[in-house]
Amino acid sequence: MMVYHQPVLLKESVDFLVTDLGGTYIDATFGGGGHTRELLARISAGSRVFAFDVDENSETIANGLALRENRLHFVRDNFANLREVLQQKGISSINGALFDLGVSSHQFDYEPGFSYRREERLDLRMDRRLRVSAYDIVNTYDTERLADVFFKYGEEPRSRSLANAIVKQRAKGKFDTTIQLADLVNRICGHSVKSLSRIFQAIRIEVNGELQSLSDGLDAAINLLLRGGRIVVLTYHSLEDRIVKEKFKYESASCVCPPSSIICTCGKVARIKVITRKPVVPTAKEAIENRRSRSAKLRVAEKVV
Ligand SMILES: C[S@@+](CC[C@H](N)C(=O)[O-])C[C@H]1O[C@@H](n2cnc3c(N)ncnc32)[C@H](O)[C@@H]1O
Structure with a gap:
């Protein structure tokens, strides 16, 4: 039977x-x-779970589950909008929020244009309602913008050469498929799986606005949390993890005055305390049983005001 997605650090994240x-x-x-x-399975009869996802396949699964589980309320929306969505439902506070970032195995293995191993039209949209896909980005961004995406979101050292090569090749015809792009990446970046992953990840981040959504979603969740409530975040690459780490650092600081200040004048209040000083990572057993868990990092913070 096809498994849609094997959850990562399942017990640990729900325990927190x-x-x-x-x-x-x-x-x-x-x-x-x-x-x-x-x-x-853990919470009681009077509890509620508001689940978000932008993917239509997740919506189908959630709607099926909600038929026999009236505590579940699914919303097909970006988690960046969670405050507004919950406000419309009359919810102004929550006891906990979980973010398990990135893509599901189903998206990676079966949804169009996610893998450089299958010949498909370039796409990479988690939300099929988005107007701009990987196809548009690869075929319309100028050299500067492409190089920026590859460098900022893929940390690819040959970003500029690749961007130049894409724009040059475009003069002969558009990039239609994943394999066309993968072939060029291989030629310019030296047949490395790492580069292929980096470039596809970079375009995916750009298509889905992933880092901005993450920052907005974390802010919204921290605002909504009740005192004692927790935010639990699972990341899969360093750019996501950096955003979570920095947000937790800022929100848990009680002063952000420059080090040269003799007295505190910033008036900042710590709104959270960090529960996981170091991120929790999968055990060796989980990493072997579920290869996609290998890069996971779990960070947790608790609201204190
Ligand atoms: C790693 S999977 C989550 C797996 C899930 N925890 C489970 O146990 O099956 C990430 C999911 O988040 C969704 N997603 C990513 N960014 C999103 C965003 N900004 N808003 C809503 N959903 C998002 C993706 O569509 C994908 O289905």
Whole structure:
């Protein structure tokens, strides 16, 4: 049987998340619902879970689950909008929020244009309602913008050469498929799987506005959390992890005055305390059993005001 997605650090993340058995929780990234199911199994009858995902396949799974689970409420929206969406539903506070970032195995293995191993039209949209796909980016961005995307989001050392080569090749005809792009990446970046992953990841981040959504989603969740409530975040690459780390650092600081200041004048208040000084990572057993868990980092913070 096809497994939609094998949840990562399942027990650990839900252990951290649940602080009130009758509470209101957010699963910001429903995917195949692995974390939501575990959460629902732990919390009591009066509790609620609001699950978000932009992917239509996740919506189908969630709607199926909601037929027999009235504590689950699914919203097909970007988690960056979670505050507005919950406000419309009359929810102004929550007991916990879980973010399990990136793509699901189903997206990577079966959804169009996600893998450089399958010949498909360039796409990479998690949300098929988005107007701009990888096809548009690769075929319309100028050299500067392409190089920026590859460098900022893929940390690819040959960003500029690749951007130049794409624009040059475009003069002869558009890039239609994943394999056409992969062939060029191989030629310019030296047949390295690392470069292929970096470039496809970079374009995916740009298409889906992933880093801005993450920053907005974390802000919204921290604002909504009740005192004692927790935010639990699973990241899969250094750019995501840096954003979470920096956000937690800033929100847990009680002063942001320059080091040269003799007295504090900033008036900053610490709104969270960091629970995981070092990120929790999968055990060797989990990393072997679920290869996609290998890069996972779990960070947790608790609201203190
Ligand atoms: C790693 S999977 C989550 C897997 C899930 N925890 C499970 O157990 O099945 C990430 C999911 O988040 C969704 N996603 C990514 N960014 C999103 C965003 N900004 N807003 C809503 N959903 C998002 C993706 O569509 C994908 O289904």
